[in-house]
Amino acid sequence: xxxxxxxxxxxxxxxxxAGLFALTPLYIALIKSKSSGEAFWLCALQGAITHLxxxxxxxxxxxxxxxxxxASDIGTGILEGMMSLFFYxxxxxxxxxxxxxxxxxxxxxxFAFRTIWFASSYTVWEWVKSTGFxxxxxxxxxxxSYKWPLITQIADITGVYGITFLFTxxxxxxxxxxxxxxxxxxxxxxxxxxxxxxxxxxxxxxFMSISVVYGMFQYTxxxxxxxxxxxxxxxxNKDPWIKGADDVITISQxxxxxxxxxxxxxxxxxxxxxxxxxxxxxLFPKARDFYEHFPEEEPFFGFxxxxxxxxxxxxxxxxxxxxxxxxxxALFIDKYGNIAGSYQxxxxxxxxxxxxxxxxxxxxxxxxxxxxxxxxxTPGARPVLYEIPLSTAQNDRKPFxxxxxxxxxxxQKKPTGTVLISTPICFDDSAAEVxxxxxxxxxxxxxxxxxxxxxxxxxxEIQHFxxxxxxxxxxxTTLARCANSGFTCVVAPNGKIxxxxxxxxxxxxxxxxxxxxxxxxxxxHFGNWxxxxxxxxxxxxxxxxxxxxxxxxxxxxxxxNS
Numbered sequence: 001x002x003x004x005x006x007x008x009x010x011x012x013x014x015x016x017x018a019g020l021f022a023l024t025p026l027y028i029a030l031i032k033s034k035s036s037g038e039a040f041w042l043c044a045l046q047g048a049i050t051h052l053x054x055x056x057x058x059x060x061x062x063x064x065x066x067x068x069x070x071a072s073d074i075g076t077g078i079l080e081g082m083m084s085l086f087f088y089x090x091x092x093x094x095x096x097x098x099x100x101x102x103x104x105x106x107x108x109x110x111f112a113f114r115t116i117w118f119a120s121s122y123t124v125w126e127w128v129k130s131t132g133f134x135x136x137x138x139x140x141x142x143x144x145s146y147k148w149p150l151i152t153q154i155a156d157i158t159g160v161y162g163i164t165f166l167f168t169x170x171x172x173x174x175x176x177x178x179x180x181x182x183x184x185x186x187x188x189x190x191x192x193x194x195x196x197x198x199x200x201x202x203x204x205x206x207f208m209s210i211s212v213v214y215g216m217f218q219y220t221x222x223x224x225x226x227x228x229x230x231x232x233x234x235x236x237n238k239d240p241w242i243k244g245a246d247d248v249i250t251i252s253q254x255x256x257x258x259x260x261x262x263x264x265x266x267x268x269x270x271x272x273x274x275x276x277x278x279x280x281x282x283l284f285p286k287a288r289d290f291y292e293h294f295p296e297e298e299p300f301f302g303f304x305x306x307x308x309x310x311x312x313x314x315x316x317x318x319x320x321x322x323x324x325x326x327x328x329x330a331l332f333i334d335k336y337g338n339i340a341g342s343y344q345x346x347x348x349x350x351x352x353x354x355x356x357x358x359x360x361x362x363x364x365x366x367x368x369x370x371x372x373x374x375x376x377x378t379p380g381a382r383p384v385l386y387e388i389p390l391s392t393a394q395n396d397r398k399p400f401x402x403x404x405x406x407x408x409x410x411x412q413k414k415p416t417g418t419v420l421i422s423t424p425i426c427f428d429d430s431a432a433e434v435x436x437x438x439x440x441x442x443x444x445x446x447x448x449x450x451x452x453x454x455x456x457x458x459x460x461e462i463q464h465f466x467x468x469x470x471x472x473x474x475x476x477t478t479l480a481r482c483a484n485s486g487f488t489c490v491v492a493p494n495g496k497i498x499x500x501x502x503x504x505x506x507x508x509x510x511x512x513x514x515x516x517x518x519x520x521x522x523x524x525h526f527g528n529w530x531x532x533x534x535x536x537x538x539x540x541x542x543x544x545x546x547x548x549x550x551x552x553x554x555x556x557x558x559x560x561n562s
Contacts, residue, residue, distance in 0.1 A: 001021065001022040001023075002046075003049070003050050004018055004022075005144035006144055006463065007143065007146070007462040008054065008459045009457065012458060013146050013462060014146055018144065019145060020167055020170050020171065021170075022141065023141070023167075023175075024171045024174050025175075026043070027118055028179065029042050030087055031091070033088060033091070036088050039091075042084065044077040047076045048074070050076075050139050051073050051076040054139045054459075054463070055460075060456050061455075072350075075134065076129065079129060079134075083121065086121045086538060087122070089542065090113070090117055090541075093549075111200045114172070115169055115176060117538075117541075118168065118172045119165050120165070120534040121538060122168045123161050123164045123534050124534050124535055124538065126140045126142070127531035130430075134350050135431065137430045137431075137467055140164065141167045141168055142164045142470070143466050144167065145163050149495055150211075150215030151163060151215055152495055153211075153219055153473060154214060154215065155473040157522040158529075158530045160470050161528060161530045162530055165534075166207060170204055173200060173201055177197065223494075226516065226517050227390055227444075227515035228392040229419050229421075229513040230263060230271045231272045232256055232260060232270055232511075233480065233482040233488050234252050234255045234259075234273070234482065235488040235508060236248055236252045236255060236276070236279075237484065238251065238506075239484065241454075246295075249295050249300055250297055255507065263510055271388055271392075272421075274311070275313040275482065276450060276483055277330075277425055278314045278328070279315065280300070280313060280316075282315075283316050283317070284317045284318065284342070285317070285318065285339070286318070301337045302337075304335070305336060310340075310388060312330055312386065313330070315329055315331050316328065316329060317331070317344065319344065325378040327378055328344065328425055328426075329342045330343045340386075341384060343383070344381070345426065346381075346383070346428060346434045347431035348427065353376050353377045353427075383434070383438040383441050383443075385420045385441055390418060393417030420442050421447045422446055423448070424438065425450070426448075426452070429479075429481075445515055446477065447482070448481045450481060451484050452464055452484070452485060452486070453485035453504075462487060472492065472493055472494075476516070478491065485504050486501065487500065487501075488501040488509055490509075498511075498514070
């Protein structure tokens with residue numbers, strides 16, 4: 001059910017309605033489990049099957065399906081199985097007397113505690129699977145919510161985990177309603193039992209209603225537009241790393257010129273050209289000489305100098321030649337053809353881009369034998385911002401006026417004639433810690449470059465977009481994506497798509513990208529405070545339970561001794 005609710009080949013943008021009920025079967029199964037071992041296998045199966053059905057396209061990743069799909073599927077199942085210890089914990093000490101008290105209506109908070117515990121535990125699980133070295137924030141409940149933008153707006157307060165909590169809470173309450181239909185006939189206090197359930201259902205409805213009202217305000221809110229970036233986003237629909245893609249630069253040059261001409265025909269100037277991840281395949285800085293002469297039709301650097309337009313492009317960069325450390329990079333090439341700077345991808349795909357122990361010869365031999373390459377990428381150490389001059393600066397105005405004591409000097413203040421761009425590369429845009437570091441450094445727009453064509457599936461492209469789209473809402477900033485096969489688009493701070501290109505088509509976008517006034521959202525201030533608060537709640541309860549058990553046992557011993 002969760003795999004069906006997540007964007008897939010049948011429902012391209014998923015189903016929020018299915019997402020609301022997706023975890024109901026798991027909750028019922030856990031309630032009926034007879035042991036923690038049974039709960040472990042239930043959760044392990046749920047995690048592994050959801051991952052396999054929703055991320056099956058990982059098997060297309062350059063022939064390393066054993067790592068990207070096989071290992072990740074087993075790992076996801078094991079990790080969720082381990083999390084079942086938390087899901088199932090309140091049931092470990094459940095006694096028959098407790099069930100009888102609940103049926104009699106004398107335990108009014110039993111429904112509330114179980115559902116809140118499950119929602120909190122599952123929220124922590126999605127945070128755990130989305131954080132750190134093994135982070136993979138796909139297959140999540142929050143991904144199901146994309147088509148309900150009035151719900152997703154709470155991400156600027158809670159991040160995606162507030163959405164996960166709401167949907168999981170609803171699933172648990174609906175499951176309790178199903179279980180109640182089987183219990184109520186045995187209850188001598190049917191009205192009291194139903195009243196207890198109704199209270200927690202009303203509580204969930206209130207949470208949902210407040211989120212929708214907040215969403216209506218944020219989604220329709222007029223945000224001050226301070227600048228406009230005229231950019232060409234090129235989607236050449238070819239993977240440069242695959243044989244037969246020798247013309248990928250030539251195609252990108254043609255598409256770029258077509259859109260530059262479109263800007264000129266409309267009386268506008270292009271400020272930036274963006275090509276996707278890994279467009280240039282030779283290692284820089286040595287590759288500089290190579291691309292001064294390649295392609296033969298018009299060498300790459302000669303093309304940039306002729307157009308007199310800055311360009312951002314994905315390329316590999318040598319970080320440490322002696323240690324074979326190379327970075328998956330976004331190069332910033334100025335209008336004179338100089339490499340003005342580079343950013344190295346900080347959040348690498350585990351076991352595909354980042355190989356643990358690849359500094360050891362034994363690991364290198366295994367990788368060479370299994371997948372055909374020896375070294376992965378080395379992660380970048382810090383965010384990098386590129387400052388781009390804007391041709392539209394003289395036309396833009398801040399939405400306020402400065403009035404001097406001398407009325408003749410009264411004027412509207414002009415914004416700075418540049419924009420600060422950060423360039424999260426592919427998987428980076430799914431990493432909250434990377435994008436938060438970029439935003440806190442002063443980024444005014446996330447300009448993501450991506451190579452997802454290897455997936456060969458529309459669902460993979462849309463899933464990546466959906467995961468990335470939450471970054472725009474979380475920081476109330478513009479997100480632009482330049483992908484070699486899609487989903488190339490511009491996303492507003494409320495998550496709305498302003499402009500886009502069709503998937504798997506050779507085309508480009510002449511985009512007038514709005515830049516909005518920077519705001520410091522609650523999420524930007526405090527990060528992932530919600531799952532961390534849930535962890536405190538969980539461990540506090542566990543501590544209190546064991547403390548209670550300790551004193552009960554101590555009392556029994558004292559009674560026996562006395």
